[in-house]
Amino acid sequence: MTQRPTIRGRLCGALLGAGWHGLSALLAPALRLNLRRRLARGKETRASLPQRRGLATRPRPPGLLVWLHAASVGETVALLPVMAHLLEADPALHVLVTTGTVTGNAILHDRLPAIAGQDRVIAQFAPLDVPRWSARFLDYWWPDVGALVESELWPNMIAACHARHMRLALLNGRMSDRSLAHWRKAACLLARMLSAFTWVMARSAEDAARLQQGGATRIDLIADLKDAAAPLPHDPAARAELQTLLAGRPVWGAASTHEGEDATVIAASALVRQVVPDALTILIPRHPERGADIAAHVTPSAPRRALGQVPAAQDGLWICDTLGEMGLFLALGAPVLMGNSLPGCAGGGHNPLEPARAACPVASGPQIGNFRQAYARMADSVQFVETPPDIARWLIPLLQNSDACHKAGACAKQHALPDSALVGRIAQALLALDPR
Numbered sequence: 001m002t003q004r005p006t007i008r009g010r011l012c013g014a015l016l017g018a019g020w021h022g023l024s025a026l027l028a029p030a031l032r033l034n035l036r037r038r039l040a041r042g043k044e045t046r047a048s049l050p051q052r053r054g055l056a057t058r059p060r061p062p063g064l065l066v067w068l069h070a071a072s073v074g075e076t077v078a079l080l081p082v083m084a085h086l087l088e089a090d091p092a093l094h095v096l097v098t099t100g101t102v103t104g105n106a107i108l109h110d111r112l113p114a115i116a117g118q119d120r121v122i123a124q125f126a127p128l129d130v131p132r133w134s135a136r137f138l139d140y141w142w143p144d145v146g147a148l149v150e151s152e153l154w155p156n157m158i159a160a161c162h163a164r165h166m167r168l169a170l171l172n173g174r175m176s177d178r179s180l181a182h183w184r185k186a187a188c189l190l191a192r193m194l195s196a197f198t199w200v201m202a203r204s205a206e207d208a209a210r211l212q213q214g215g216a217t218r219i220d221l222i223a224d225l226k227d228a229a230a231p232l233p234h235d236p237a238a239r240a241e242l243q244t245l246l247a248g249r250p251v252w253g254a255a256s257t258h259e260g261e262d263a264t265v266i267a268a269s270a271l272v273r274q275v276v277p278d279a280l281t282i283l284i285p286r287h288p289e290r291g292a293d294i295a296a297h298v299t300p301s302a303p304r305r306a307l308g309q310v311p312a313a314q315d316g317l318w319i320c321d322t323l324g325e326m327g328l329f330l331a332l333g334a335p336v337l338m339g340n341s342l343p344g345c346a347g348g349g350h351n352p353l354e355p356a357r358a359a360c361p362v363a364s365g366p367q368i369g370n371f372r373q374a375y376a377r378m379a380d381s382v383q384f385v386e387t388p389p390d391i392a393r394w395l396i397p398l399l400q401n402s403d404a405c406h407k408a409g410a411c412a413k414q415h416a417l418p419d420s421a422l423v424g425r426i427a428q429a430l431l432a433l434d435p436r
Contacts, residue, residue, distance in 0.1 A: 013192030020155045020189070021131050028130045035128075042289050045102060051125040054136030058122065061094040066430060067143035068097050069126055072104040074351060075149040077232075078172065078225045080111055085427035087117035096141055098126035100152075103287065103323060110324040114233060129154040138164060145433045149225075150174040150203070153193050162196045167433040169199040171426065172225040175210040176369065183214060191215025199429055201225075204373045220429070224373055228422040231357040232327030239331045245310055246332075250279045250399035253329055253360075256286040256350045257339035261365070262294050264342050266317065268391035273316045275392075276399045280311055282329055284320045286339060286350070291321025330358035333409055335398045341365030343386055352378050356416035361408035363394050381412045 035052055038044040044052070051057065066086055070076040076099055083095050099105045105125060112118040127133040134157045146161055147169040161168050183190040194200075194215040201221040202208035208219045252272075254265040262283065269281035283302075285291060291304050302317040303309035305325075311318040320329060330336065336355040340348055347367025353374050355362050363383040368375050375382060383394045398405040 009188050009191060012188035016186055016189040017155055017159055017192055021159070024130050024156060025132065028132070031128055031130060043102060045105075048102065048105070048125040052128050052133070053130075054127040054133035054140070056137075056140045057124060060141055061120070061122075064090065064093045064145075064434060064436075065141065065143045066093060066095050067141065067146040068095060068149070069147070069152055070097070070099050070104060070149045071152055072099065072101040073107050074226070075172075076104045076108050077111070078229055079149065080115065081228055081230065081423040082171075082225070082426050082430075083121060084115050084117075085423050086430065087115065087120055089427060089431060091117070094120045094122065096122045096124065096143060098124050100126050106323050111233070127157075129156045131156050131160070134160045138166070144436070145169070145430055147171050147430060151179065153190070155189060155193060158193045158196050167198045167435065168196060169201070169430060169433060170194075170197045170211075170216075171201050173200055173202045173211050173216070173219075174207050174370075175214055177210065180210050180214060187214070198433055201426065201429075206372075221425070223419070223422055225422070225426070226351055226353060226374065227377075227419045229353070229357075230418060232330055232354055234325075234327040234331045238328055242328065242332070246280065250276050251282060251332060252279070252335040252337070252395055252399065253282040253284060253332075253355075254337045255284050255326065255329070255339055255355065257283060258286055258345040259290065260345035261339060261342040262297070264344065264388055264391070265337070266298060267388035268395070269316050271388050271392035272395050272399065275396050278313070279316065279395075279399055281317045282320055282334075283317060284326065284329060284339075288321040288323050291319050294319055294321075326354070327358075330355050330360055333359050333406070335361040335363070335395055335405065335408075337385070337391060338362065338364045341367045343367070349375070352382055353416040356381070356412035357418070359406075359409035359413040361398055361405060362412050363391065378412065378415045381408070381415045 035044055035049050068079050070079050086093060086095055097108060099108060108123050112121055127137045138160050143166060145167050149171045151174045194211060195217050199220050200216050202211055202219050203224050205222055208222050257265060265283055272279045285294060288306060291306050295302055295304055298317060302319050303311050303315055305320040305322050338350045338352055340350050342365035348370035349364060349368035351371055351374055352362050352364060356378060363385050365386060366384060385391045385394055398408060
């Protein structure tokens with residue numbers, strides 16, 4: 001068990017916190033400039049710039065306000081069932097959701113219409129961790145309860161919440177060995193932040209142990225929020241249109257690819273088509289803005305969905321560089337290779353439960369450090385691959401035999417059934433933090 005912080009440790013944490021407070025305040029002008037640069041690169045929007053400085057978009061609603069913060073797409077999607085439970089539990093409650101990326105914010109707006117009570121959800125970009133910006137955000141919204149997801153540990157924001165006696169939870173807390181090692185030189189600051197959480201949910205037993213090493217004084221729940229997610233939504237009419245477009249062609253998908261692994265996918269596509277000539281690869285980059293760059297490296301050129309282009313019979317690759325359509329492509333039930341996992345990219349993996357819940361056969365590269373628990377749950381229903389020949393050897397039997405493909409997909413789905421009770425437990429724990 002982790003010992004409670006000593007007086008010396010608390011003093012060290014306070015000093016480092018004060019140092020970060022001062023440094024980030026001095027960096028505010030440079031951060032403003034960087035925000036404008038990010039806007040030019042499409043990583044911010046004109047609406048996000050003032051929100052990044054803690055400015056609000058609408059009045060604070062009366063009554064109980066629960067603030068949920070997610071970094072990007074995966075965390076945002078995982079929070080959606082929790083939002084739904086909170087809104088159902090208290091018809092007067094409002095939820096403020098902040099995200100840290102343009103894609104996360106877009107996914108949130110795309111999915112909100114499916115949630116009952118979505119008119120009581122306020123979506124904003126999170127402020128950067130500048131003292132004045134964090135204070136402006138909290139003093140305007142004054143949430144009754146807050147929850148940060150996974151590894152969103154920002155010293156100024158957490159300190160500002162603590163100073164306002166705001167009860168704060170950490171959901172799906174994640175701490176890798178590498179992250180813990182990076183915090184070694186500021187261990188007392190990490191302990192100061194982790195000890196500020198009233199309620200902590202760790203993603204796995206390993207994460208719980210590392211969070212406790214880092215200074216979390218208690219772990220209230222060990223579970224993965226993404227285990228409770230429903231299958232990604234899709235429009236049945238759009239699915240029927242897509243199936244008509246593909247006209248029965250053998251199809252497979254490379255989902256959420258990152259820079260450094262597209263070449264492997266393209267080479268695998270060519271190998272597959274040597275045996276299955278009409279096979280089509282649907283390449284879905286994690287960041288849609290990469291679509292043009294991927295297309296520039298494909299010979300002959302590949303159609304891009306973002307431009308309204310569709311694959312012709314001779315096309316073996318279709319770049320689907322749109323946002324919020326992953327559920328549509330997974331609904332095809334075709335084999336899926338999960339990106340951010342192959343040699344050549346930064347690695348860490350993506351959630352294999354998403355394709356598995358759509359009854360897709362699943363493969364992954366070896367770099368799965370961010371989702372070890374999910375892959376362990378999937379057991380031998382996931383095929384691990386590294387090279388284009390590996391991928392082709394996995395795909396060809398599935399594309400040639402629809403019964404084998406359906407059987408593999410059903411096996412994957414059986415390993416990925418959602419934990420329907422988990423989100424209710426989390427929502428009730430958050431509501432119990434309300435001091436009223």
